[in-house]
Amino acid sequence: MAKTKLVKKSIGLCVTGKLGEPCHLGEIRPGWSGLGLDDPYAGIYQRRHYFGKSYFIRLNHYQPSGPPKPGEIVMRHKYYDAVGAWRALTDEDRAVYNERVKNKPLSGWNLFYKEYLLSH
Secondary structure, rough: OOOOOOOOOOOOOOEEEEOOOOOOOOOOOOOOOOOOOOOOEEEEEEEEEEEOEEEEEEOOOOOOOOOOOOOHHHHHHHHHHHHHHHOOHHHHHHHHHHOOOOOOOOHHHHEEEEHHHHHH
């Protein structure tokens, strides 16, 4: 992974994804070296959209706490089924969902997913 230093303002630079080292104390991870969090720019960068505007946020690195729990596995399968159902829709059916959310901060997919979860 390339490590770079960011400046306060830069033109045309959009950083998303992981940047820097995850920095785990007392743990050896191949490919990473360093102890402690010495880079204030290290983290996970995300672009979030809210009411037509884009916001960039930085989260700290994290590791999953363990294997998925039974409830998480059930929700994953519901999500996979919803994605399959959305992909099986025709363009006309998708247009109906997109039209229903025209003036809301929601996409047609999000409305479909919400209704799918409530019905299954």
